[in-house]
Amino acid sequence: MATYMVFVRERVKEAAEIEEYNKLxxxxxxxxxxxxxALYGAVQTLEGPEAQGVVLxxxxxxxxxxxxxxxxxxxxxxxxxxxGADYRVIMFEGx
Numbered sequence: 001m002a003t004y005m006v007f008v009r010e011r012v013k014e015a016a017e018i019e020e021y022n023k024l025x026x027x028x029x030x031x032x033x034x035x036x037x038a039l040y041g042a043v044q045t046l047e048g049p050e051a052q053g054v055v056l057x058x059x060x061x062x063x064x065x066x067x068x069x070x071x072x073x074x075x076x077x078x079x080x081x082x083x084g085a086d087y088r089v090i091m092f093e094g095x
Contacts, residue, residue, distance in 0.1 A: 001061060001062070001093050001094060001095075002058055002059070002060065002061070002094040003058075003059045003060075003061055003062045003064070003065040003092070003093050003094070004037075004056060004057065004058055004059070004065075004091070004092055004093075004094060005055075005056070005059070005065055005069070005089060006054065006055070006088075006091075006092075007054065007055040007056075007057075007087055007089050008051045008053075008054050008087060008088040008089075008090075009051065009052045009053040009054070009086070009087050010049055010051060010052060010085070010086045010087065010088065011052065011086045012052065012084065012085045013083070013084060013086065014083055014084045015084070016084070017080045017081070017083040017084025017085075018080070018081070018084035018085050020080045020084075021077055021080035021081040021084055021085075024073070024076055024077035024080060025078075025081070027073065027077075028068065028071065028073035028074040028076075028077050029057075029068070032059075032064070032068055033059070033064065034057055034058065034059050034064075034068065035057070035058040036055070036056070036057055036058075037056040037057065037058050038054060038056040039056075040053045040054065041054075062091070062093060065091055066091075
């Protein structure tokens with residue numbers, strides 16, 4: 001079943017860390033079966049905390065999504081994300 005990950009950026013703390021994260025995160029997806037459905041387009045927050053940016057990724061299934069998220073390449077990338085910004089990350093399955 002298709003699985004989606006939503007990354008909601010709420011606040012940038014250190015721009016240089018986010019630049020490094022963006023480079024490493026993109027590289028961590030190479031060779032994987034994943035589609036970027038939304039990548040930091042215009043955002044209008046209708047409810048909840050203000051969002052500065054949103055990414056929506058589609059994976060073939062939950063196992064592939066978690067394999068990427070917990071894999072060494074993305075763990076390295078997300079260490080920079082943790083230093084550079086406040087995010088919410090949500091994973092959910094489609095129907």
